[in-house]
Amino acid sequence: MILALGLSIMFSLFIGILAARNKRAESLxxxxxxxxxxIPILAFFPLVIGAVTAAIxxxxxxxxxxxxxxxxxxxxxIAFGVYEAVKSIPKDYIDLAxxxxxxxxxxxxxxxxxxxxSRIAYNTQxxxxxxxxxxxxxxIFSTGAVNKQVSHGIGVDIVTFYVNGDFNGYVYSILLLLxxxxxxxxxxxxxxxxxxxxxxxxxxxxxxxxxPLLRFYGWxxxxxxxxxxxxxxxxxxxxxxxxxxxxxxGILYAAIxxxxxxxxxxxxxxxxxxxxxxxxxxxxxxxxxxxxVLVSLGYSFxxxxxxxxxxxxxxxxIGIGVALRTRLYEAxxxxxxxxxxxxxxxxxxxxxxxxxxQGEIVAAFxxxxxxxxxxxxxxxxxxxTLPAEIFELKKVFQLSSWQxxxxxxxxxxxxxxxxxxxxxxxAAWNTLIVAEIFQVVTKNGVHTLTKVGNGIGLLLVxxxxxxxxxxxxxxxxxxxLVSMTVLIIGFNLLVWRxxxxxxxxxxxxxx
Amino acid sequence: xxxxxxxxxQSASLTPIITVxxxxxxxxxxxxxxxxxxxxxxxxxxxxFVMITGPSGCGKSTLLRIIAGLTPASSGVVKFRExxxxxxxxxxxxxxxxxxxxxxKTSLENVMFGLLARKDLxxxxxxxxxxxxxxxxxxxxFETVYPGELSGGMKQRxxxxxxxxxxPQVLLMDEPFSSLDDLTAENLRRxxxxxxxxxxxxxxxxxxxxxxxxxxxxxxDKVVVLSARPARVVGELKIDLPRPRDxxxxxxxxxxxxxxxxxx
Numbered sequence: 001m002i003l004a005l006g007l008s009i010m011f012s013l014f015i016g017i018l019a020a021r022n023k024r025a026e027s028l029x030x031x032x033x034x035x036x037x038x039i040p041i042l043a044f045f046p047l048v049i050g051a052v053t054a055a056i057x058x059x060x061x062x063x064x065x066x067x068x069x070x071x072x073x074x075x076x077x078i079a080f081g082v083y084e085a086v087k088s089i090p091k092d093y094i095d096l097a098x099x100x101x102x103x104x105x106x107x108x109x110x111x112x113x114x115x116x117x118s119r120i121a122y123n124t125q126x127x128x129x130x131x132x133x134x135x136x137x138x139x140i141f142s143t144g145a146v147n148k149q150v151s152h153g154i155g156v157d158i159v160t161f162y163v164n165g166d167f168n169g170y171v172y173s174i175l176l177l178l179x180x181x182x183x184x185x186x187x188x189x190x191x192x193x194x195x196x197x198x199x200x201x202x203x204x205x206x207x208x209x210x211x212p213l214l215r216f217y218g219w220x221x222x223x224x225x226x227x228x229x230x231x232x233x234x235x236x237x238x239x240x241x242x243x244x245x246x247x248x249x250g251i252l253y254a255a256i257x258x259x260x261x262x263x264x265x266x267x268x269x270x271x272x273x274x275x276x277x278x279x280x281x282x283x284x285x286x287x288x289x290x291x292x293v294l295v296s297l298g299y300s301f302x303x304x305x306x307x308x309x310x311x312x313x314x315x316x317x318i319g320i321g322v323a324l325r326t327r328l329y330e331a332x333x334x335x336x337x338x339x340x341x342x343x344x345x346x347x348x349x350x351x352x353x354x355x356x357x358q359g360e361i362v363a364a365f366x367x368x369x370x371x372x373x374x375x376x377x378x379x380x381x382x383x384x385t386l387p388a389e390i391f392e393l394k395k396v397f398q399l400s401s402w403q404x405x406x407x408x409x410x411x412x413x414x415x416x417x418x419x420x421x422x423x424x425x426x427a428a429w430n431t432l433i434v435a436e437i438f439q440v441v442t443k444n445g446v447h448t449l450t451k452v453g454n455g456i457g458l459l460l461v462x463x464x465x466x467x468x469x470x471x472x473x474x475x476x477x478x479x480x481l482v483s484m485t486v487l488i489i490g491f492n493l494l495v496w497r498x499x500x501x502x503x504x505x506x507x508x509x510x511x
Numbered sequence: 512x513x514x515x516x517x518x519x520x521q522s523a524s525l526t527p528i529i530t531v532x533x534x535x536x537x538x539x540x541x542x543x544x545x546x547x548x549x550x551x552x553x554x555x556x557x558x559x560f561v562m563i564t565g566p567s568g569c570g571k572s573t574l575l576r577i578i579a580g581l582t583p584a585s586s587g588v589v590k591f592r593e594x595x596x597x598x599x600x601x602x603x604x605x606x607x608x609x610x611x612x613x614x615x616k617t618s619l620e621n622v623m624f625g626l627l628a629r630k631d632l633x634x635x636x637x638x639x640x641x642x643x644x645x646x647x648x649x650x651x652x653f654e655t656v657y658p659g660e661l662s663g664g665m666k667q668r669x670x671x672x673x674x675x676x677x678x679p680q681v682l683l684m685d686e687p688f689s690s691l692d693d694l695t696a697e698n699l700r701r702x703x704x705x706x707x708x709x710x711x712x713x714x715x716x717x718x719x720x721x722x723x724x725x726x727x728x729x730x731x732d733k734v735v736v737l738s739a740r741p742a743r744v745v746g747e748l749k750i751d752l753p754r755p756r757d758x759x760x761x762x763x764x765x766x767x768x769x770x771x772x773x774x775x
Contacts (some may be wrong), residue, residue, distance in 0.1 A: 389611045395581050395598070396605050398628040407624060411615045506657065507615050 007071050009120060012078035017086050017112045078120055085116040136346045177346060182338045289476040292459065293483050299454040300436070301487070304428045307364050311371040311424065316417060319379025320409050324391075329380065340373040348438055352450050359436075359450040366435035371424035375417070382416020383409065414507040422496050429488055432457030456484055526592070528681055528716035529555040534577055534587035536570070546741035547573055550587065553735045553744065555681070555716045560704075562727045563720045565737030566774065571720040572608075572685050574742070578718060579605050579683050591681065601629070604679035608686040610666045612658040618645060618669045619654040625673040644676035645669070647706060664695035671703060675712075682707065684719040688726065696726075704730055724774075728766045729756055736773040746773040 089111065097107050322329050351365045390412065394404040436457035438450045451458055460480050463473040536548040547570045555561045565571050576582040578589050580599045589596040591603065604625075612621050622641040626632060632640070645654060648668040658666055667687060674682060687703075688696035707714050721727055727734050728750060736746040748769060752762055 387609060387611070389607050389609060390613075392576075392581055392607075393611060393613075393624075396579065397625050398599055398601075400628070403627055407627065408613065411613065414615070505659070 007067075007075075009078060011071070011075050012082050012120070013113060013116065015075075015079045015082070017082060017108060017116075082116040082120065085120075086112050089115045174342070174346060174350075178338065178342060285472055286475055286479070289472055290479050290483070292476060293456070293480045296454055296456045296459040296480070297483055297487060299452075300429075300432055300456040303363065303436075303452070303455060304367060304425060304432075307367040308371060308421070308425060308428070310364075311368055311375055312417075312421070315372045315375030315420075316379055316410075316413070319376040319417075320383055320405070320413055322376075323380040323383035324409065329384070333380075336373075336376070340377070348434065352438055359438075359452040362438060362450045363432075363435040363452045363455070366431050367428050370427050370431040370435075374420045374424040374427060376420075378416045378420025378423070379413045382413040382419075385416075386412055411507055415503050418500055418503045422492075422500065425496075426488070426492075429484065433460055437461045456480055527554040527556050528592065529578060529718065530588075530590040531574075531578060532588050532590070534574070534584045534589060536573060536577065536582070537585045548577075548584075549741045549743045551737070551742065551744055552587075553747070555718050556733075557715050558708075559716060559732040560708075560730055561716070561718045562731035562734040563718065563737065564722055564724070564727055564734060564770070564774070565742060566739045567722065569737050569740050570742040571722075571737060574737070575605075575683050575685050575718065575720050579603060601677065602679055603681040603683060604674035604677045606667075606670050606674050606682065606684040606687045608689060610658070610663075610670045610690075612666055612669055612673075614658050617655050617657055618650060618661070618672075621658065621669055622673045622676050625676055629677075640676045640678070641672070644672040647675060648672035649702060662695070663691045664699050667691060667699060671706075675706075678713045680713060681716045681718070682714050684717065686720055686722070689721070689723065700726065700730065724767050724770050725758065727770060728752070728763055729758060734770060736770065748773075 093111060093115075097111055322332050347369065348362070348366065352362050390408065393399070393408060394401075399407065432455065434457070436452045436455040460477065463477045463480070531551060531553045533550045533552055534548055535546065535550055538545045538547055551574060553561070553563075563571050563574060573582060577584050578596065580589070580596045580603070583597070591600060596603070613624060616624060619641055622644055623637055626637045626640065629637065642654065645651065648671050650665065650668050650672060653661070653665065658669065661669065667690075670687070688700055691699065706712065707717055719730070731750050734748050734750060735744055736748070737743065738745045748766075750766055752766065757763060
C-alpha cells in the first residue's frame with residue numbers, strides 16, 4: 001500500500017507538473033484524468049488481474065495487480081492536486097525563476113515540488129481512505145476468483161477468519177485495522193500536512209485553515225464537482241465557455257472514450273481465455289448480452305438510489321445536528337474520521353452474519369456505509385463554513401428550532417449536501433462489485449455467501465468467474481463495463497451538472 | 512426630515528429607552544479570565560442617535576450584542592425602559608454589518624423572515640408590513656429579486672427593511688455602512704437617517720457601532736468612545752451641531768478632532 005502511495009506521488013508529480021507547464025499536455029491529460037476518476041475502477045479489476053497475471057504469473061503478479069489498482073485509485077486525486085498547485089503558483093515566482101536562469105530541473109526541484117507539497121498532503125489524506133477501500137475490496141474480491149488470490153493481506157485475513165468461523169480472529173483483525181488507520185492518520189498524515197504548511201503560497205480562508213474537517217473534505221468535493229464539467233473544465237461553474245470551445249472539447253472526449261473502449265477490447269484479448277471469440281459472436285448475441293446488462297444496470301441504479309434516500313434521511317439530520325453544536329462537533333470529528341475510514345467491505349462478513357445472509361440487505365448496508373460519510377461530512381462542512389452571524393438570526397428573530405432548521409439550516413446546507421450526494425453516488429457505484437455478491441474460496445471451491453437477485457456488480461462477478469468461459473461471457477463483461485461507465489458519466493453530465501448549477505446559484509452562501 | 516422631530520432628537524429626554532449599567536464581560540481562554548468589557552455604562556435617551564466607537568477589536572460589536580440580548584453579560588444589566596434585557600425582544604431590532612440575508616429567499620421573503628416568529632400578526636399583516644418596509648427602504652419593485660442579484664447597498668436596504676418591518680422602538684446597527692463603498696454608504700446613510708427620524712417611524716432610539724469618525728459626527732447626537740481591550744468608556748460627547756451638518760465646516764472638523772483625540 002505504501003509502495004502504491006509512493007508510486008502515486010511520483011506519477012502525480014510528473015503528470016501534474018507536465019500538465020500545468022505544457023499547454024498541449026494539459027489539453028490531453030486533464031480530460032483524461034477527468035474520465036479516469038469518473039469510472040468505477042474496481043469494475044476493471046478483473047481485467048487488470050487477468051492482464052498482469054498473464055504477464056507475471058503467480059503471487060507476484062496478483063500482488064502487483066493489487067498495487068496497481070490502489071495506485072490507480074489514488075493517482076488521479078493527487079495528480080489533480082499537483083496540477084492545480086503548480087498552475088496556481090503566482091506568476092511572479094515563475095518570473096523570478098526565469099530571471100535567475102534556473103534550468104528546468106532546478107525549477108522542478110526548487111519551485112514546483114515545494115509548491116505541490118501541501119496539496120499532495122491534503123490529497124494523500126483523502127486518497128488514503130480511497131486506497132484503503134480498494135485494498136480491502138480488491139483483496140476480498142480477488143479471493144472470489146479461483147486461483148487468483150492474494151495470499152496475505154488484511155482483506156484476505158478478514159474473509160478467511162469469517163469463513164473458518166473464527167469470530168475472535170475477525171474482530172481482532174478489524175480492531176487491528178482500526179488501530180492501524182488511527183496511527184497512520186495521527187503519525188503520518190497529520191505530520192505530513194503540518195510539515196507541508198510552510199510550503200504554501202497563499203493563506204487559505206481562515207475557517208478552512210483552522211478546521212481539519214474542511215481541509216480533509218473540501219478537496220474531494222472540488223473533485224467530484226469538477227467531474228460535472230467535463231466539457232468546460234477550466235472555468236468551473238461561472239465561466240461561460242464559448243460554443244466552439246465546448247464543441248472541440250466534446251469531440252476530444254468522444255475520441256478519448258472511443259479510444260478507451262477500443263483499448264479495453266484490445267486489452268482483453270491479452271487476457272487468456274477472454275474475448276478470443278468475441279468477434280465471431282453474432283450481433284443478435286451481443287444485443288441480448290447488452291439487454292442483460294441494461295436490466296442489471298437498472299436494478300443497481302434503483303438499489304443505489306433507494307439506499308441514497310435512506311442515507312440522506314439519516315445523514316442530513318446528523319450532519320446538521322452535530323455541526324450546530326461546536327463542542328459535540330469538536331469531539332466527534334476525530335472519532336468520525338477514524339470510523340469513516342474503515343472500508344465498508346471489511347465489515348462485509350459481519351454485516352452478512354447480522355443480516356442473516358439476506359443478499360439485498362447486505363448490499364444495501366455496504367452501499368449505505370459507502371455513502372453516508374460523504375453526506376454527513378459534507379453537510380457538517382457546509383454548516384461550519386457559514387458566517388457566524390447567520391446563527392444569530394435564530395436568536396435575533398426569536399425563531400423556534402423547527403423554524404430555524406426549515407428556514408435556515410437545511411437550505412443553507414443544500415449546496416454542500418448536493419456536493420456530498422454527487423460524491424456519494426459516485427462512490428456507491430464503486431462499492432457495487434463487493435456489495436452485490438459476497439463470495440469466499442474454500443478448499444471445496446467458491447462459495448457464494450450472499451448475493452442479490454440482479455445487479456450490475458453481480459453480473460460482472462458472475463460472468464468474470466463463469467466456467468466454462470464463453471465468448472458471450474466476455475462480451476457481456478465488456479459491455480457491462482462500458483455501459484456502466486457511460487451511465488455514470490452521462491448522469492454526471494446531464495443530471496448532476498444541472499442540479500449543481502441551480503443549487504450553487506441559489507443556495508451558496510456568499511455575502 | 513421634519514424639523515419638529517429632529518429638534519426633539521437633539522433635546523435629551525429624561526426617560527432613557529436603553530440603559531447599560533456597569534456591564535462587564537469576561538472570556539475564559541485556556542483557563543485564564545480575559546476581560547473584554549469593564550463596567551461599561553451608557554444611556555440612550557428618547558429620540559437620540561447614539562454612536563459607539565473605539566479601536567478595532569475593542570468589543571464594540573460585543574457590547575451591541577449584549578444590548579440586543581444575544582450575548583449575556585458577565586455582570587451588570589441592560590434595561591429596555593424599566594425591564595432588564597436578557598434575551599432578544601420584539602421592541603429591539605438589529606441591522607448587521609454583513610447584511611446576513613438568506614440567499615435562497617427573495618427580498619420580500621427575507622423581510623418576511625424577520626416576522627416568522629410573530630404569532631400576533633396574520634400572514635396578510637406580515638405581507639403588508641414587509642411590502643411597506645421594502646418600500647420605505649427604497650426597494651419598491653425589487654420584491655422578487657434574490658440577494659445575489661442586488662448590489663451591496665441594496666442588500667443593506669433589505670437588511671434595514673427587515674429590521675423596520677418589526678416596527679421596533681430601538682434599532683441597533685453594527686457598522687451597517689462599513690462594507691459598502693464610500694459613495695453608496697454616503698447616500699444610504701442620509702436616506703436611512705431621514706427614514707429613522709421621520710415622524711411616522713416608531714423608532715425612539717438608535718444605537719449604532721461605527722469606527723468611521725466622519726460618519727459619527729455626521730449622524731450622532733451622542734458618541735460613546737471605548738478604549739482598547741479591555742474596553743472601558745473613555746469619553747462621552749454630546750454633539751450639538753445643527754442639522755443638516757456641513758461636512759466641510761470648521762465646527763465639523765473640530766468635532767472630528769475631538770473624537771480622534773479620545774481614540775488615540
